[in-house]
Amino acid sequence: MIGGAAARVGPWSAAAVTIALSLAAAGVAGTGPGSAGLQGVGLKLLVMPVLWAVPGALIAAHGTAVGIVSPAGGVLAHRDTDLLPADEGRHAGPLLEALDSALSDVDIAPADLSMAVVGLPGPSDFTTGRTDRAARLRSGHLQRFRTWDGGSPVALLEHHLGCRVFAENDANLAALAEALMGAAVGLETVLHVSLRHGTGAGLVIHGRLHRGRHGLAGEIGHLHSDDDGALCQCGARGCFWQSQSLSSLLEQLSETHARNLTLRDVAAAADAEDQDVVRALRDFGHALGCRLADAAVYLSPDAITVDGGLGAAGGVIARGIHEGIGRYAPPTIAQATSVLVGACGESAALIGGVALAHSEGLFQVDRATWGSSS
Numbered sequence: 001m002i003g004g005a006a007a008r009v010g011p012w013s014a015a016a017v018t019i020a021l022s023l024a025a026a027g028v029a030g031t032g033p034g035s036a037g038l039q040g041v042g043l044k045l046l047v048m049p050v051l052w053a054v055p056g057a058l059i060a061a062h063g064t065a066v067g068i069v070s071p072a073g074g075v076l077a078h079r080d081t082d083l084l085p086a087d088e089g090r091h092a093g094p095l096l097e098a099l100d101s102a103l104s105d106v107d108i109a110p111a112d113l114s115m116a117v118v119g120l121p122g123p124s125d126f127t128t129g130r131t132d133r134a135a136r137l138r139s140g141h142l143q144r145f146r147t148w149d150g151g152s153p154v155a156l157l158e159h160h161l162g163c164r165v166f167a168e169n170d171a172n173l174a175a176l177a178e179a180l181m182g183a184a185v186g187l188e189t190v191l192h193v194s195l196r197h198g199t200g201a202g203l204v205i206h207g208r209l210h211r212g213r214h215g216l217a218g219e220i221g222h223l224h225s226d227d228d229g230a231l232c233q234c235g236a237r238g239c240f241w242q243s244q245s246l247s248s249l250l251e252q253l254s255e256t257h258a259r260n261l262t263l264r265d266v267a268a269a270a271d272a273e274d275q276d277v278v279r280a281l282r283d284f285g286h287a288l289g290c291r292l293a294d295a296a297v298y299l300s301p302d303a304i305t306v307d308g309g310l311g312a313a314g315g316v317i318a319r320g321i322h323e324g325i326g327r328y329a330p331p332t333i334a335q336a337t338s339v340l341v342g343a344c345g346e347s348a349a350l351i352g353g354v355a356l357a358h359s360e361g362l363f364q365v366d367r368a369t370w371g372s373s374s
Ligand SMILES: [Zn+2]
Pocket: 221, 222, 232, 233, 234, 235, 236, 237, 239
């Protein structure tokens, strides 16, 4: 399939990429459904949407988002679906159907895709070469989430789409989106906190992800907080996220309100200034801020960005984080650390696929080199 894709799309030249990106920046190509019109005037190669799929399931077993994003970061399509449990890993059928539907929605053929980026839970194993790290993970939990139809998500997507596929941790993708295309554009050191699926984080320094030796750098959710805590899916015990996550907060609020509250309900309550909810969110943010104060000392970031897909709840949590950092970090560091609500909303990780492509020079990765490095 890979060779077939190359034959259909043709090799990318630096000139074509440059033209495409400049057109995109000018709002001409790949910024909306109108970009499809370029195909009609023989400029098919200039339309380079980037498709990106993330198993949002992660630890909390939530849904999965798939989308198509232009090189300039415009979200052309965004669909939520499920990655269903299977005997071995996850059954990818519904996700692939959602991908096909999303492509159909915007009248884009797989052959028109420049690449796909898949966000996966667990350590980043990003490489510009082909990879099948899922089978080598030592964590049984992570292997379950990172095995689709019995194999590698990367290989499966390459086969299905016939284009290059890159893998990255999904919180890292959201971090890149906010640092390069969102709330923290132009800032040097950015720590992003993702909250909708567990408590994840990504660290961007000088426009590049800092992944660390084993791909887990910056994951504040796995800071230790309780000696007697439960075993974590990462293999450690008493990790911070186990007691401080939005899912646990929703459980508590549901209990006190005697009805099941969703994140959307909580966001609406925050917007309506429901003082019970606002206080709970602010306390949650404060608890996050306590741990982020440690991170602020280690990193002295320009900004900490907070998941922008939380509606009005995001602003309340950000204020709590700001208070926590102000309470527990040295004033000099606390005052220099901005706490910003993410600007990329629920599509942050999708947009992060494009941000990854730009930051890692993926548009320039030679197809022959990529295909032979497995
Ligand atoms: Zn953990």
